[in-house]
Amino acid sequence: MKEIVVSGIRPTGKLHLGNYFGAFKNFLTLQEQFDSYFFIADYHSLTTHPTPGDLRGSVKRVLAEYIALGLDPEKCTVYLQSDLPETAELYLFLNMNAYLGELERVTSFKEKVRSQPDNINAGLLTYPVLMAADILIHRGIKVPVGKDQEQHLEMARTFGNRFNRLYNVEIFPEPQAFSPSNVLVKVPGLTGGGKMSKSAGEADSIYLDEPADSLKKKIMKAVSDSGPAEPGSPKSAAVQNLFDLMGLVCAPDVISFFDEEHQKGSIRYGDLKKQLAQDMETFVAPLRDAINHTLANDKQLDEIAAFGAEKARKSAKKTMDAVRDAIGFKPKFEN
Numbered sequence: 001m002k003e004i005v006v007s008g009i010r011p012t013g014k015l016h017l018g019n020y021f022g023a024f025k026n027f028l029t030l031q032e033q034f035d036s037y038f039f040i041a042d043y044h045s046l047t048t049h050p051t052p053g054d055l056r057g058s059v060k061r062v063l064a065e066y067i068a069l070g071l072d073p074e075k076c077t078v079y080l081q082s083d084l085p086e087t088a089e090l091y092l093f094l095n096m097n098a099y100l101g102e103l104e105r106v107t108s109f110k111e112k113v114r115s116q117p118d119n120i121n122a123g124l125l126t127y128p129v130l131m132a133a134d135i136l137i138h139r140g141i142k143v144p145v146g147k148d149q150e151q152h153l154e155m156a157r158t159f160g161n162r163f164n165r166l167y168n169v170e171i172f173p174e175p176q177a178f179s180p181s182n183v184l185v186k187v188p189g190l191t192g193g194g195k196m197s198k199s200a201g202e203a204d205s206i207y208l209d210e211p212a213d214s215l216k217k218k219i220m221k222a223v224s225d226s227g228p229a230e231p232g233s234p235k236s237a238a239v240q241n242l243f244d245l246m247g248l249v250c251a252p253d254v255i256s257f258f259d260e261e262h263q264k265g266s267i268r269y270g271d272l273k274k275q276l277a278q279d280m281e282t283f284v285a286p287l288r289d290a291i292n293h294t295l296a297n298d299k300q301l302d303e304i305a306a307f308g309a310e311k312a313r314k315s316a317k318k319t320m321d322a323v324r325d326a327i328g329f330k331p332k333f334e335n
């Protein structure tokens with residue numbers, strides 16, 4: 001039997017380079033070899049209370065991006081999380097054995113407590129439980145995600161193992177974060193902070209449909225420093241970020257040229273950024289065209305979602321029959 005791959009992205013905005021290189025690029029290779037499920041995590045996005053209109057628009061956009069960037073609904077299962085309500089059912093069951101102490105210790109939860117003290121809802125606290133349900137419902141093993149999701153994967157293993165142990169079954173395997181080189185990628189943002197993120201504001205991210213002019217502007221404005229203090233000085237964090245971005249789209253000889261210039265202390269960041277902007281535009285241009293084309297085709301998107309939902313339900317049914325049976329919900333009392 002082929003190993004099962006599961007991953008999802010929350011529809012909280014347009015996809016950016018971090019989503020692409022951290023997660024999506026692996027979706028494309030995995031769909032060729034494994035039984036893969038890629039979904040749009042619309043339940044998860046409810047923690048931030050989107051309006052119905054915004055939610056619908058964002059889900060459509062991510063679905064269009066999935067398809068435009070190369071997911072093939074014939075090769076893998078592409079679906080919306082809310083088209084698989086079995087996920088919510090499994091989430092409910094897993095919640096019964098998820099404990100306040102362990103949920104409160106999750107880094108992403110602690111960050112939210114700090115960053116949005118006015119909206120610490122129970123959905124945020126149990127976010128890792130819902131994510132575990134997403135993965136376990138298909139008995140996923142390989143989960144292509146970025147580095148920031150490692151701790152959530154660890155919790156998915158905990159909840160799956162706990163269920164198996166509690167009910168003396170072997171329903172759930174242990175899912176692992178997947179990256180081809182086993183090094184999880186972190187794409188930095190343009191504003192000098194940590195990872196490129198939708199929540200860090202417009203200027204931080206380069207979107208996969210970024211128009212040519214704003215792409216150039218964003219890169220030219222990216223944070224750098226005032227230049228190496230002397231030849232051989234180490235790169236500052238902001239400059240290392242620029243080199244990391246070059247690593248995604250520039251040829252190796254271009255990168256070593258600027259590396260040497262930095263070593264010598266004679267680097268001109270303006271030149272580096274111009275080159276980065278040019279190579280980034282070459283990378284983004286075909287993606288931008290494909291996304292805009294797919295977004296205009298509502299009928300195709302509806303058909304893809306319906307087709308994927310059906311395939312996802314088939315896989316979920318098998319798991320949920322076993323789960324309900326293990327818990328003691330009997331479909332029939334007569335033997």
Ligand code: ADP
Binds near residue numbers: 012145189
């Ligand atoms: P964001 O942080 O922008 O809200 P999501 O949390 O929706 O993005 O991330 C979706 C997927 O993309 C996850 O697998 C996540 O690990 C990956 N990802 C997001 N940002 C980055 C980044 N800057 N570098 C690497 N992977 C990332």
Ligand code: TRP
Binds near residue numbers: 007134
């Ligand atoms: N938590 C992930 C993120 O923020 C999105 C996600 C939800 C996910 N459910 C998942 C990723 C299941 C992989 C598998 O990026």
